[in-house]
Amino acid sequence: MRETVFQRVFAFVVGWGVAILLFFPIAWMVLTSFKSEVDAITPRLTFTPTLSSYAEVLSRADYLSFALNSVVVSVGGTVLALLFAIPAAYSMAFHPTQRTRGTLLWMLSTKMLPPVGVLVPIYILARDSALLDTRTVLVIMYALANLPIVVWMLFTFYKEVPKDILEAGRMDGARTVSEVWYLLLPLTLPGVASTGLLSLILCWNEAFWSLNLTTSSAAPLTAFIASFSSPQGLFFAKLSAASTMAVAPILVFGWFSQRQLVRGLTFGAVK
Amino acid sequence: MGRRTIAHRIKGGLRAVVATGALLSVGLASGTARAESTITIATVNNGDMVVMQKLSPQFEQLHPDIKLRWVVLEENVLRQRITTDIATKAGQFDVMTVGNYEVPIWAKQGWLEPMDKLPASYGVDDILKPVREGLTYNGKLYGLPFYAESAMTYYRTDLFEKAGIKMPEAPTYEQIRGFADKLTDKPNQVYGMCLRGKPGWGENMAFVTSLVNAEGGQWFNAQWKPEIDTPEWRNAITYYTDILKSDGPPGATSNGFNENLALFASGHCGMWIDATVAGGLLFDKKTSSVADKVGFAPMPTGSFKGAPTWLWSWNLSIPTSSKQQEAARTFVAWATSKDYIELVAKENGWVAVPPGTRQSTYDNPAYKQAAPFAAFVQQAISVANSTGQTKAPRPYEGAQFVAIPEFQGIGTQVGQTIAGTLSGQSTVEQGLKTAQAATERTMRQAGYPKK
Secondary structure (H helix, E strand, C coil): CCCCHHHHHHHHHHHHHHHHHHHHHHHHHHHHHCCCHHHHCCCCCCCCCCCHHHHHHHHHCCHHHHHHHHHHHHHHHHHHHHHHHHHHHHHHHHCCCCCHHHHHHHHHHHHHCCHHHHHHHHHHHHHHCCCCCCHHHHHHHHHHHHHHHHHHHHHHHHHCCCHHHHHHHHHCCCCHHHHHHHHHHHHCHHHHHHHHHHHHHHHHHCCHHHHHHCCCCCCCHHHHHHCCCCCCCCCHHHHHHHHHHHHHHHHHHHHHCHHHHHHHHCCCCCC | CHHHHHHHHHHHHHHHHHHHHHHHHHHHHHHHCCCCCEEEEEEECCHHHHHHHHHHHHHHHHCCCCEEEEEEECHHHHHHHHHHHHHCCCCCCCEEEEECCHHHHHHHHCCECCCCCCCHHHCHHHECHHHHHHCEECCEECCEEEEEECEEEEEEHHHHHHHCCCCCCCCEHHHHHHHHHHHCEHHHCEEEEECCCCCCCCCHHHHHHHHHHHCCCCCECCCCCECCCCHHHHHHHHHHHHHHHHHCCCCHHHCCHHHHHHHHHCCCEEEEEEECCHHHHHCCCCCCCCHHHEEEEECCECCCCCCCCCCEEEEEECECCCCCHHHHHHHHHHHCCHHHHHHHHHHHCHHHCCCCCEHHHHHCHHHHHHCCCHHHHHHHHHCCCCCCCCCCCCCCCCCCCCCCCCHHHHHHHHHHHHHHHHCCCCCHHHHHHHHHHHHHHHHHHCCCCCC
């Protein structure tokens, strides 16, 4: 079946339209970060670019320590979530029981509770285990918060793998661990990679727990951004500069891993 | 062959995971290490606090045994963050920036340390009396003010001149309405009156509460019964919605303090009634395009003269859960002292000193010259009357708020209803009925009237 001209033009217009729409706020933020505070409150496109907001932001906060915290907690949370999710998704995909479906739905239902509902209990738990303002508590929270999504994604990827392959491995004497390690993981590597990437991005952007459970030593970039929003005075340019600096690493990272991400997300879509 | 390469790749991946784990544990170790005399300060991100953070190395030089760590957050985030901490007594903070709304409530809960044992040189009596009274519970101070504000009327002198009108020394709300009609020039995007419309107990309800007080109304009568569905509220809200609908900027329900500041600073407002802190910002050529055309007048008065108007202060308090109380006290005394104000004046000029706290600041000729609005601010604070009475006796304190813990919720809920009448979703009549019913319900659930 060949595309008609209309279909191609339509795809072009819609594709670019959506892309520009999604990218506009980010572009506007970057643009605003180079404006002076007075220019920033007007929607003008012509202005004298200045780096003063960046200088101000850098002089007021230690960007690198926030960024390092973000990297450590995002990677840590993702690795921890994957360590638990890979065996969990394996057992649910290949050795389902009557309760597997229910368990999967129950896991997802934990995401339906607003996090603030459990803020005080979690805060007290963290306080009593002396984990407030440590990276450990964020790693644990991020792993737990992303676990349902990570398990679900891995589960759908694993479902695509024919059971016969794993059976053949077992006939050759593979045990469960080597079955997962030598057969399942290599076969679903794009899926696992894209799950990891998604989890990484979710961790990076998570703002509720990172603001509430840290003060300064373990505060990641979300806390860095929050400190530039102000109840009085003009702050759009400084806030934009801080936000640009906070999203830049993950944006560059996402750009480089775009292929894996798309491949993973469409994995198994076409047989 | 294929299997081997894949196995290699996985091994490489495993190494990366182990390396990350190692990195992580190094990070964890450094994250928990803490020196003995480090105090953590939680604060809002307003101009005066940013200046304090920048000048704080001078404190560390004076007190080499005390190190400062700053947690700067937006007002609402900060409020949630420190409330969680203080209510669970987790002790993550040694100094907190707390509003005068919370200080007496938290002091009553036993969450704050009393601010006694201050050195004589500190001069507690130099702190402006209305501000000091707002921070006192059972005869003791529970916070030291860093900055305080009331409200006043800002207007554009050039537009007044063009319209051939003159701002009286003590305007009334009725006069203001007449001026607003004359100033409004919608084709040129000039709006006679800008007011807060964004729902929230500290946003639109701050102005609305003050307006209701001026019209002789109140939130609760002496028996704690809500008094919202009353003629006084009806007058006030009718005035508020009428003036904003005919002379206000479009989309007023999304305008809070910052949005109105931006509108006024870029020349779109003829008048604006809001916090006195805007004076310094509008008067500053760096942040305002109308810096040489700003006029100042007191807050307008309504049918009931001498009603509580507006008083807000940001204060430094020490939670009882702090483990570094001595060091924290030393810091708070430094940051709210006369010497600190002089330090700011020396570094950034007198116009930049934190306003509203000390009589000595207002007695200083250099300050009076640098900040022509200073006299208005001092006058506004002295008549704010936050502990005084409304037309009918009231059982609570607070000027533009009600100093009870339930008010955050009630104020925000009623604020949403008022914003609904402003945007035309309901009439004033319906809105006030809804607000009255909701407030009665909340107060009943909270167990009022209390003995």
